Amino acid sequence: MITRKEQREAQRRAAAEFRRIGFAISERECENIEVVDFGLGRLEIEGVQILTLVHTGRISVKLLCLFPDQTEPEHWHPPVGDDPGKEETVRLLDGTLRFYVEGEDTLSLGAIPAVSAAYYRLRHEIVMKPGDQLLCKPGQKHWFQAGRSGAILFSFSSVARDETDCFANPGITRATKIADG
Amino acid sequence: MITRKEQREAQRRAAAEFRRIGFAISERECENIEVVDFGLGRLEIEGVQILTLVHTGRISVKLLCLFPDQTEPEHWHPPVGDDPGKEETVRLLDGTLRFYVEGEDTLSLGAIPAVSAAYYRLRHEIVMKPGDQLLCKPGQKHWFQAGRSGAILFSFSSVARDETDCFANPGITRATKIADG
Numbered sequence: 001m002i003t004r005k006e007q008r009e010a011q012r013r014a015a016a017e018f019r020r021i022g023f024a025i026s027e028r029e030c031e032n033i034e035v036v037d038f039g040l041g042r043l044e045i046e047g048v049q050i051l052t053l054v055h056t057g058r059i060s061v062k063l064l065c066l067f068p069d070q071t072e073p074e075h076w077h078p079p080v081g082d083d084p085g086k087e088e089t090v091r092l093l094d095g096t097l098r099f100y101v102e103g104e105d106t107l108s109l110g111a112i113p114a115v116s117a118a119y120y121r122l123r124h125e126i127v128m129k130p131g132d133q134l135l136c137k138p139g140q141k142h143w144f145q146a147g148r149s150g151a152i153l154f155s156f157s158s159v160a161r162d163e164t165d166c167f168a169n170p171g172i173t174r175a176t177k178i179a180d181g
Numbered sequence: 182m183i184t185r186k187e188q189r190e191a192q193r194r195a196a197a198e199f200r201r202i203g204f205a206i207s208e209r210e211c212e213n214i215e216v217v218d219f220g221l222g223r224l225e226i227e228g229v230q231i232l233t234l235v236h237t238g239r240i241s242v243k244l245l246c247l248f249p250d251q252t253e254p255e256h257w258h259p260p261v262g263d264d265p266g267k268e269e270t271v272r273l274l275d276g277t278l279r280f281y282v283e284g285e286d287t288l289s290l291g292a293i294p295a296v297s298a299a300y301y302r303l304r305h306e307i308v309m310k311p312g313d314q315l316l317c318k319p320g321q322k323h324w325f326q327a328g329r330s331g332a333i334l335f336s337f338s339s340v341a342r343d344e345t346d347c348f349a350n351p352g353i354t355r356a357t358k359i360a361d362g
Contacts, residue, residue: 022203023274024312053314054270058339059240061270089235089242093204131205133234156337158239 002037003181010035014049014065021094021152023063025051033065038073039173045113048072052160060086060160064153066097066146071113074100074120074143074168077136080161085138088157090128096147097128101140110145119169141168183218184362191216195230195246202275202333204244206232214246219254220354226294229253233341241267241341245334247278247327252294255281255301255324255349258317261342266319269338271309277328278309282321291326300350322349 002010015030034050037043047070054061066072077086090099098110103124112120122141126134136142162174183191196211215231218224228251235242247253258267271280279291284305293301303322307315317323319339343355 024310026312029312053272054337056268056270056316058268059270059337061242061337087237087239089237089240091234129205131207131210135237156235156240156242 001039001041001177001179002035002043003179005181006043007035007176007178010043010047010049013067014051017065017094017150017152018051018063023093023152034176036174036176038167038169039176040116040169040171042115044070046071046073046116055160058159060155060157062155062157062160064151064155066095066144066151066153068146068148068150069111070150071145072143073116073172074122074141075165076139076141077161078139078164078166080164083158083161086157086160087138088136088155089133090136090144091133091154091156092128092130093152093154094130095149095151097144097151097153098147099126099128099134099142099144100124101126101136101142109147116169119167121168143168182220182222182358182360183216183224184360186362187224188216188359191224191228191230194248195232198246198275198331198333199232199244204274204333215357217355217357219348219350220357221297221350221352223296225251227252227254227297236341239340241336241338243336243338243341245332245336247276247325247332247334249327249329249331250292251331252326253324254297254353255303255322256346257320257322258342259320259345259347261345264339264342267338267341268319269317269336270314271317271325272314272335272337273309273311274333274335275311276330276332278325278332278334279328280307280309280315280323280325281305282307282317282323290328297350300348302349324349
């Protein structure tokens with residue numbers, strides 16, 4: 001849970017980051033930036049700010065802002081009905097991104113959030129710089145973390161069904177609760 | 182048809198535009214920028230430069246550069262097999278874009294390419310500025326033209342099958358021929 005004030009502050013901060021790199025967004029889009037704390041209540045550590053640009057029955061495009069060292073927890077996109085699961089291409093626009101998938105343990109730069117360490121099982125590290133992109137196949141487990149200057153990235157995908165995402169941490173709820181205050 | 186030299190020059194120019202707005206691309210991506218003259222041999226008037234970022238069996242993402250006043254001719258994306266046709270969201274990143282669809286004739290800023298005037302039948306003008314986006318439904322006819330400072334735009338879509346695109350001008354061929362020289 002985060003407060004309305006925390007939500008607005010994170011929206012403003014993410015919007016400022018998008019505009020800093022010259023990506024024009026409207027005031028309405030700024031207000032629609034989704035601030036996600038994964039129900040953990042420690043947004044700065046495990047959280048993400050998402051501006052959904054396109055969401056039709058066929059594709060989704062999201063612009064993500066991660067604050068410095070902020071982490072999107074380990075998750076995957078399962079099959080849903082006839083859909084084999086979300087196929088997602090991530091492309092970094094700004095900052096650095098540490099991306100983790102299954103494979104040999106090469107974790108070097110990343111910092112596992114201590115309080116949730118048991119739920120970060122993937123340790124194969126891919127360090128991305130602006131212009132780098134990679135494809136996450138349906139069902140492929142992954143987590144990622146911004147470097148010290150944060151990260152701005154695109155997620156280009158088949159239709160997103162966020163509510164069906166699976167997380168390694170069973171304490172996570174994808175829908176963020178906003179408290180008054 | 183364009184020459185190899187014209188192709189390389191247009192690639193370099195488009196790559197410089199992408200980098201000017203801070204969109205990082207690799208040298209390999211620069212070499213993969215598609216220079217499209219629609220088989221008309223007048224690239225500066227009717228043509229487009231396209232960097233395909235994502236092309237899977239499910240989605241396509243393209244970054245387009247139009248030089249000043251350059252025009253992408255009237256076309257639409259027809260059904261192909263089970264696919265009802267490409268569903269495409271266009272978002273302008275830089276410059277201005279004049280976008281034309283069916284509807285009341287409101288053409289004001291646009292300039293119809295004189296030599297092909299008969300093939301520009303849509304005159305309902307939407308003037309886009311950076312941050313604006315619109316959705317082209319499958320089969321919806323459209324054409325667009327950059328303003329005086331050019332235009333850089335995203336096309337986010339269901340899978341693109343460029344070779345099946347239909348054009349108002351029957352003289353158009355989607356695949357650009359490159360001549361030595």
